[in-house]
Amino acid sequence: MACAIARPAAPTAMTQNQLDKKSEAWSALFSEPMSELVKRYTASVFFDKRLWLADITGSLAHADMLAAQGVISADDLAAIQRGMAQIRSEIESGAFEWKLDLEDVHLNIEARLTQLVGDAGKRLHTGRSRNDQVATDVRLWLVSEIDVIDGLLTELQRALVDVAAKNVDVILPGFTHLQVAQPVSFGHHLLAYVEMFARDAERMQDVRRRTNRLPLGSAALAGTTYPLDRERVARTLGMVNEAGRPQVSQNSLDGVSDRDFAIEFTAAASLCMVHISRLSEELIIWMSQNFGFVKIADRFTTGSSIMPQKKNPDVPELARGKTGRVVGHLMGLITLMKGQPLAYNKDNQEDKEPLFDTVDTLKDTLRIFAEMIGGQVNPDTGAKEGGITVNAIAMEEAAKKGYATATDLADYLVKKGLPFRDAHETVAHAVKAAQSHACDLSELPLTVLQGFHASIEKDVYDVLSLRGSLNARNTLGGTAPAQVTAQIARHRARLG
């Protein structure tokens, strides 16, 4: 049976007032406006407005394609382009009025566009939904941020390589369990971090590849009835692979709903911060009076309000602390995704603040570390100044303290024919003797050493010296200065 109702009044076009206050009542379907509290609770404009450029860029690519496909007219496209250019300049100059009532960056920009260009503005949303729009915006924005992060990772690696190059022959005690283990080149030690940051950069490139894919065209969740050319939009937005092929999401439900790219990015950022945090921890230890291995420039330290002698390593400490914050964002994002049914859910709006804060924290930290380690370019001389200062004498003295060449003595005995386990035991007796005389192994007279094993000869002292120990570890990836120099050359060629 047909539904017997009176013929409805013809709908009227949206008034400007309705456009400005969309949340007052979404459409004719709603019988009451949103409460003020709900408005504040659901609005995202005060944080997602930072996506404005990606939003405009995405909209222009969409409009260009709609016109090319004959869905909107060339005049509409021109009007949209004109309106967007004005909005861009309004936002850049700070004149743009962001309205909480318009909920998010997308509705704010669209409403202003319609205010400026009329019906053409209302046609922009043809064949699109905020669901595929926001997924596109976040991806576009993140790709551009990954490119900045990539540059900063290169800067930090260059700074570390430069300091390493100046310290190839500087010896510091290498630790395991924070107990003196074997002498290592300070350059070699710094290059360990270069390896970590190089892998971080690789991970970022990997994340970039999967982020740089276009969800637009998925519409709300099921695709759209309009003849969209999604690959054209992807090409316009630079969402292409290494071969220049457009990268477009292949399932509309997945395209609008998954935020795995944001989670992956935050995981890569967390690892990078963990590497920074390890370096921070070392700097803090090295700067303590008991070590005195390095100094960082005063502008990266603070004094104490009560103890006049103090210079505290606030920057490395804060970086170590901020690592917790970024790892927390990873936990937040991954938990956000858990339990969401397909397709888009409003939960996803919560992806932004953790993602934004991760990007900000990582960029600031990388920038400050590159400068703290490598220094700043002096505009007059072009040389870098004010990086970390290395106290080579303190490092070498510390390396002499912990019987760091004991393994070298064991290796010496093996070369004389002893099985390694016996050599190990023999050297333990020698270390004990040296400890009871409060001296280093290299300070024990030859006759005393020969008491531990008859095969020991005068050449043992070459082996017991720190430099001899270093030079002997001349295998690929080892700490011998020849190896370290080769690694520096490799990194320089790679980093440009």
Ligand code: ARG
């Ligand atoms: N502000 C929203 C977000 O960030 C945009 C998408 C809203 N979509 C929707 N169906 N309510 O996720």
